[in-house]
Amino acid sequence: MSTKLFVGNLARMTTSNALEQLFAEHGEVRSVTMVMDRYTGTPKGFGFVEMVTDQGAQAAIEGINGKEVDGRSLTVNKARPREEGGGQRGRFRGDRRY
Secondary structure, X not given: OOOEEEEEOXXXXXXXXXXXXXXXXXXXXXXXXXXXXXXXXXXXXXEEEEEOOHHHHHHHHHHHOOOEEOOEEOEEEEOOOOXXXXXXXXXXXXXXXX
C-alpha cells in the first residue's frame, strides 16, 4: 500500500498544521501538502498527507475518512498516481485546433 493519502473536502480554514496533528493520532506523518490555487493563493479544498508506514496510512484512512473537521466531512483514501496527458486547457475541440 502507498503511504501517500489524498485528503478531500477540506474547509478553507483548515491548516496544514491541523491536518498534521489529526493524522499524527494514527501514525507518524512524513509530510503534509495543501494544494493552493496558483492565481488566488487560496486553498483548493484538498491536499495530500504522507505517512511513514503502511500501517499508519491504513489506520488514518479507517479513522479519519468521513470524520467532520471544521464543519466538513473529510474524504481520505490512498492517493493515485497522476495521470499523463493533461494540460491542454481547452486548446483542442474535436479535430480543430484553437
